[in-house]
Amino acid sequence: MDTLRSKGWVFDAPSSSNPWYHFYTLYDFAAVDWSAFLDTIPAMFALTFFGVLHVPINVPALGISTGEDNLNVDRELIAHGVTNALSGCVGSIQNYLVYTNSLLFIDSGGNSRLAGVMLAAATAGILVVGPVIVGFIPVMVVGALIFLLGIELMQEALVDTWGKLHRHEYLTVVIIVATMGAWDFVVGIFVGIILACFSFVVQTSRKSAIRATFSGKITGSTVRRPPIQQRFLKEAGQQTLIIKLGGYLFFGTIVSVENTMRGLIEEEAFNRRPIRFLTLDFSRVYGIDFSAAEAFTRINRILRQRNVQMTISGLDVEGDVGRSLQNVGLFEPMSGVEIFEDLNSALEFCENDYLKVFYSHREALLNGKNKTSTFLEVPMAQGQSHLGDAVVSSPRQQYLQQAARTTLHENEVAVMAPAAWSAMRQPLPLLLQTFQGLTTRNEDFWFRVCRYFVRESYAAGNILYHEGDAPKGFYLLESGMLRAEYELPQGRYFEIIVAGRPCGELPFFSETRRTATVKAEQDCVSWCLTVEKWQALRNEEPEIARELLTVSLKLTTERMDSITSYVLTTAA
Template structure:
């Protein structure tokens, strides 16, 4: 037994009838019979099972009505007015397409007389000069009258009575119902008073229009709110409330950070006074933990000292005479930055309890650039003024960086850096590595000034007294790189440098017994600082009265470049550190605020930028420093070293510091240049190398901006290489889902190749429109055009996200090119309210009022299916125009000079006058020739090469159908190509079909109903809607086709819902009649089953093809 909806089939059908607004463009409520309006229960007596008139939805169900049937009519995204000016939103070209499809089907079935359309509305006969005028003008349209939208025919709201209607209440008053509109409940605005003139209350339910366009890949999954909701506060005209809200958010986040610090201090105080912490077990456990903490603090302190000697020492350009003695001051500034950052992170601003803060060593190249810029502007100023301006610039840059961190964290923009190209960041890292490698040579070789790229510097580097100074630290850096790859331990680095320090003094003092001063003079040990230099000497450089504001202002661009380079660390380091230490509560915005506070405080106390160091934090936490106490102790130990003064610098080997600088420089260069080789696109790798070289050799800021420009160029090149054409299909593959009569299908199968579908995707810009234009030009060049003539090119924008101005102008140019070739451009999948639709309107592509008569604007359709249907209609117009011209030729046949001989010729054909010559002008093109040949073939198949003329209707009627009455006539026409049986065989079937008339808007059956009928449509138009989990799908059913055959023969539930779009006549074969046919005429029933399966197979092929084309 087939699957049934036992006990619920009728109820479900009723529900479906209520919830689906099956109405049509030409439907009025007076199409429903008065009996149906007054007695809704009579519908089951006058209509077959499932064929029910549409009921008026109640308030509860009105909002649930399906909007899927709006696909066949223009989207209702604009005001329903009869006129629109140039500035108004353009209309879709869908007006009348579906009605014309029905008319063309009736011509194929000789039900109506062919009425030739106004040439202004058709663009099928594109080779004729008369057809090159406006292709968007409907029949009967006067140029002086405004254009009428299809939607302007139904603008009045449907008013409801105050009494609540039950779902069973049918429409009681004649109203015009628009097919595809969506009903939903809405409070009607009051006009003048709360009551209408007749004393009734104002209507509370109106008919609203659908959204401006169908759903696509970029539309939100949740619908927009139907009712306006009161907001807690509305944005003012000048945006003050929004600014206040953002400011309050930032203030609240900063306040929360400080409250976290206070909470940690309170917990520490309670822990100190808690007696339970002083028991024996607690003391032993605390001692063990303290030893681990002290071990971690010692390791962290050692790392800070090494970094200070390596990078703090070169904070100022020591090669300049002004700053030659500022090495110790740089170390002191480095320690202050470490102390401030460590206290901020350890006291609760950061989620990482054992996070280690240190100076941001990558900013050193920017500091040198700022210093040289200030020195160039203050060339004639005193050294004190230059130093004061430089150190103020350093501190100001730290404050600027801190404020940027605070803004990013306060406004929750922690992921902003993710939108910046990664290869530019890698190039900047490589540029810093290049600078550090060069600085390592300068520091190790004891060069005076900077490393210049000339022969003199080269001779100096390879002189006998210099080459060993920089080769030894370079060799040590390479050795430690090898050791770190062989031994995966965090103790390798500190142990190695402690060993280098000890070995150096064993060799110098123990083995060679050299005087330290002579070794210092030879450049192997740093110079001793001046005696009595305090640790706070750099504070004496702050002489604000001598600061040159103009020189300070000149460094602002470098400050922002420095800040940009600084902010990239947090969004990169913080998530990586959280994953390494298994910290799950990482908040990048919180860490940004912590960095903002630490950098701002560091600048205010006279120091420079700092950040949470990934490598140092890993080593510190892995060795027992995973506590805020350990971090606090590290800050205290660093303070003690800072207070001890810079005297120890005079005993530090230069090779030790040089090796550290070389190590970091080589690692950064390796990360940027070596690790990315073969992994990046060639243009991206070229960008990385260019940034590294420009930043290292010429200028850091210029290098960053060069990288940005190259990244933009790389993006344009790569994006332009990505094809904007998603797919291109011939009309032989891409066909509409309209079910057409057999004659129309035969003709279209021969000429559908004149339709070309080009599906575009992505963002169309000046780099991709070129390839689109080249592809279209290739389709219409002389060679390809002769091989495959094209009449219509459908450009589908369903998968296009946006269009820039250049691309919009490009489509105007493409339209002109196609019109010169008499090829019509059609646009589908565009919503006028979308960015794509607006872009095309802005360049005037869709402006019909300003359109050139020789180059009319392209026709626009909501979806690809409607565009294909319209193009197929135009091809059918050519076919029936040819038939009509043949009739005219028969009425006034041309006279032959040798008429007698012509009539007596044995080869003469009685209908030779019907055949136009291929040499006539209207057939002198590949397109028209192909259409003529297809029309002639179709006419021969229909009339067996003999065409008779109905003199009363002046219509060509296929002689083999003329003598049959209904329903055998429609049966033979429908089964013509799918059955080899003749009319004598099918004559038995005629009595089993019952003639049914369906007013517009009638629902024949709904999804889930029992398949109790098989329909052959004689007149009118049906629409089938399929609602599946994957989405909705619809198809139009025209006369001369079947409906509901698959569920009927397979005895399965209905898979879709079918309704009459306008007044229709169909022939119904019920289940009882079919069972009777099987019992009396098994051969006819079996042949009918085969026919149904063949028709279903054709529909499945068409639907599958369309689904794949639109995917």
């Protein structure tokens, strides 16, 4: 053996006759240089950081190489933390998962818990025997082992991934391999992390943060409004633009969002399609950085120069995204940004402002005051101007005025009819208003059904019925406002039911369970057709009952169209 050691075929044996525990006998607290100890603290933090970092890198890589699917990085981190703490307490070295050694051990058959226990026992035996065993290991065996591991790793990194990775990903692997070969394994890891971050930024920036855009003409709120209002809002809704954002907004993705919004208010684009409300839906945004939050303040300032109202929906003000936007001053009163919990509320806000123009024209038409003025000013509270343009003849104002005039003139009978109905007793005017445009029958026909409806009053906060209840009535709302809340496995949404609209028609006439919980938002007066009265109507006036069923199906069709449009928009 001495000849082999002298010729370099076998490693030299350490010249020591001390027992394996001799190391612990040398330790003396009195001999510790505490200033030198403090100097090593940065190195300790570096080792700790690397000890934490290597687990989520090496463990999944080892799992991929061995085909192991039962991976739990949290469990591995806890195991490394506990073992490193115990190792430090007994003065041993850092516990570290060496990818190459682990792969060699598993490929050699050590792929079971028993193999791990046997390896631990052998390691303990070597500890007791001492370093003298090194003097019996051939150098060529260690060299061959290093070459074998290196060749296998090069094949796995450069050959097996050829054609499976994108070009920039493969280039990243080549750079990491070259860095590890030229400098060090740790340097290669850090270079790989930097390249991965750069690649993430580039790839994410290429994907637009804008999930979808919709016009208010296509997407409206779920508020149940009279048909004439719905027709006007469908035309006026062209001035509402809904932009749905998604993902994590940062300096890489916000650029395209800002450019898109700047393009909307450029002179040519704005004249071609003037917008009044820009609704940004944040329901799919899960994070935002400071630069992106600042960009929204710039966007708002640019929009205000064109008198475009920015509204934000689907935002939790107390959440991370909400606080980030609040920190840059986007929610300050002077910014004029309106915040809503969901898209439905934001759309309702826009529609209510549009209806101010509509009712101004309607009042003028009824009073005959629109003969001397081409355009009507919208009555606004002092200091408040969601709809007001600086110039009354602006393209947006002209379009709204024209939409209101067209809708009112096309439905002049519907506008003038309520004045004629004022002399009638309820619920006949309410029936005629609710069924307007859905039936050709006149007031003489519907007068016969009035005695079957019962007048009921509800104070604000009272519940008419709960989800799952058996239907006991069909309601026509004379005054006030109702709120229908739907709880579905896919989520929840609500409808606002205004005066002059029906409620609960589908479950009542189909004899199915209630699908929503309805409560009074304000003090309400309604006319109710009970189950008993409905049975009597079917027996005594079958023609009216059939017509009522037909009208209820048409009402349900209108509701389904509105809800389907809204649901598809929120799902985009």
